[in-house]
Amino acid sequence: MSEALPAYRSRASLRDDLRRLGIREGDMVMVHAAMSRLGPLLNGPDALSHALLDVVGPQGTMMVYTDWDSVHTDLLDEEGRVLPAWRDHVPGFDQQASRAVRANGVIAEFVRTMPGAHRSGNPGASMAAIGARAAWLTADHPQDYGYGEGSPLAKLVAAGGRVLMAGAPWDTMTLIHHADHLARLPGKRILRYEVPFAGKNGTIWRFIEEFDTTEPVLEDIPPNYIERIVSAFVAQGGGRQGLIGQAPSLLVDARPMLDFAIAWLEAWAGPHDG
Numbered sequence: 001m002s003e004a005l006p007a008y009r010s011r012a013s014l015r016d017d018l019r020r021l022g023i024r025e026g027d028m029v030m031v032h033a034a035m036s037r038l039g040p041l042l043n044g045p046d047a048l049s050h051a052l053l054d055v056v057g058p059q060g061t062m063m064v065y066t067d068w069d070s071v072h073t074d075l076l077d078e079e080g081r082v083l084p085a086w087r088d089h090v091p092g093f094d095q096q097a098s099r100a101v102r103a104n105g106v107i108a109e110f111v112r113t114m115p116g117a118h119r120s121g122n123p124g125a126s127m128a129a130i131g132a133r134a135a136w137l138t139a140d141h142p143q144d145y146g147y148g149e150g151s152p153l154a155k156l157v158a159a160g161g162r163v164l165m166a167g168a169p170w171d172t173m174t175l176i177h178h179a180d181h182l183a184r185l186p187g188k189r190i191l192r193y194e195v196p197f198a199g200k201n202g203t204i205w206r207f208i209e210e211f212d213t214t215e216p217v218l219e220d221i222p223p224n225y226i227e228r229i230v231s232a233f234v235a236q237g238g239g240r241q242g243l244i245g246q247a248p249s250l251l252v253d254a255r256p257m258l259d260f261a262i263a264w265l266e267a268w269a270g271p272h273d274g
Contacts (some may be wrong), residue, residue: 006040009245014041014051021164021242021251025057028133028161030153030175030254031064033107037167038245045110048166048244053131061131063152063161064111065174066100068093068123073193080193080207092198093123100128105168122146123195124208125153125177133159144209147174148181157254167247171227175254179229179261180217185269188217221268233260 023029033048041047052062072090075083082090091098096119100108112119112128119128120138125146129137137152137159147153153175156163163175180188189212197204211217216225230250233239238260239252 007246008040008042009038009047010042011047011051011054014038014048014245015054017242017244017249018052018055018164021244021249022240023052023055023162023164023251025055026059027056028061028131028137028156028159029056029063030127030156030161030163031062031107031111031166032164032168032172032174033105033166034168034247035106037247039247041245045106049107049111049114052164056131059132061129061133061137061161062111063127063129063134063137063156064100064108065104066108066112066119066126066128067104068126069099069101070123072196076193080191082194082196082205090196090203092196092203094198095119095121095126098123098198100126104172120152122151122208123197124210124213125151127152143206145181146208146210147177147213148211151178153178157258161254163252163254163257164244165250165252166244167249169227170230170250171224173226173230173257175257176226176229176261177211177213179258179265180211180213182258183217183262183265183269185218185265187219188212189215189219217265218269221265225265225268229261229264230257232264233257236260 035045075086100112117128117130118134118138120126120141122141137155142150191212192209195208239250
């Protein structure tokens, strides 16, 4: 009978996997996870998040990309304003309560709602973190250009943080959008659109401006550019690969990954002024 039981992964076995991959006590780690690829887990996604917190210890920090579960950007006119027919029905962004976007996987919402977690205040570029430096990571997130300077991504790099792709497709590595911002590229796509914020006395509307993260930041960059950047980084010896549960996974240091991505983007764009 025991042979028919699923090969469950536990918090303890995931700890072992994370240590084998190279995660250490005190690390700051941004996690992207495809939970279904890890195999059956005892206690579901919490098994992974708690295992990672066990490994990084009380001085370590875990971060996830949440965004927020709003579809209001599908309801904009040509000037980036929400259409009048929908304006009174779109809920405002609530930093404490708004759900993580489901496309980012269940791990984002699980971490966001963990006791002691902090969440940054830029709706579309929102991050959640828990651990020793979570408050610092998520504080003072700029409303404009939320993947750039002063963002949690910038702080992750400055602090010597790392990015873990636990079975997640490499084209979901959000750190590359920080490279989009920093790379010297002519003619980057820019978005300017209205965002509703939940206020004590009702909804507060604000225009937000940022480089486009829904499409490649330049028109002629291939749609799969993020996957191509990460694959090229790994091919030249970057990162460490191994299994987390059943899932092939990748661990990279944020600074060299960012530098490589910037160089790749600038090389693709070719010579330019500035």
